[in-house]
Amino acid sequence: MADEEEQSLKLFVVFSRAYGSIRKKIEDDIRNYDLNPTEFAVLELIYSKGEQPIQRIGEQVLIASSSITYVVDKLEKKNYLERKSSPVDRRITYAELTRKGKELMDDIFPAHRTFIHSLMEGLSPEEKKDMLVLLKKLGWHAEKN
Numbered sequence: 001m002a003d004e005e006e007q008s009l010k011l012f013v014v015f016s017r018a019y020g021s022i023r024k025k026i027e028d029d030i031r032n033y034d035l036n037p038t039e040f041a042v043l044e045l046i047y048s049k050g051e052q053p054i055q056r057i058g059e060q061v062l063i064a065s066s067s068i069t070y071v072v073d074k075l076e077k078k079n080y081l082e083r084k085s086s087p088v089d090r091r092i093t094y095a096e097l098t099r100k101g102k103e104l105m106d107d108i109f110p111a112h113r114t115f116i117h118s119l120m121e122g123l124s125p126e127e128k129k130d131m132l133v134l135l136k137k138l139g140w141h142a143e144k145n
Helices: 002-031 037-049 054-061 065-077 099-120 125-144
Strands: 081-085 093-097
Touching (some): 002 037, 037 065, 037 093, 065 081, 093 099
């Protein structure tokens, strides 16, 4: 059992360091576009999925609901997002990309996607498939405990 626990600790350290290295590189890339990672995550969500209720953006990009208004305000001031009231429920406000926001994402997202791919090229396509299966399995197990 001690060897297995030691291996689990080692796995955690290696996983954490790998994730930290990748995250730092991606955050540096995002900052090249004069955005912070949270702003980029919100723009990418709306770019990929279309307009989103502001109340749900936080849970989609894993930020506190108290912070989402601040981020949306900043993106609105940069003219990348606009708020739009729901035609069926006045309690719901949507965030959608402006023309400037869509043009920005059309311009930067392909390069960002390519950059992420370059970071992942350390694994073969088969290793990536295996890694996806294993990380999902690990995440599901962690959620159950």
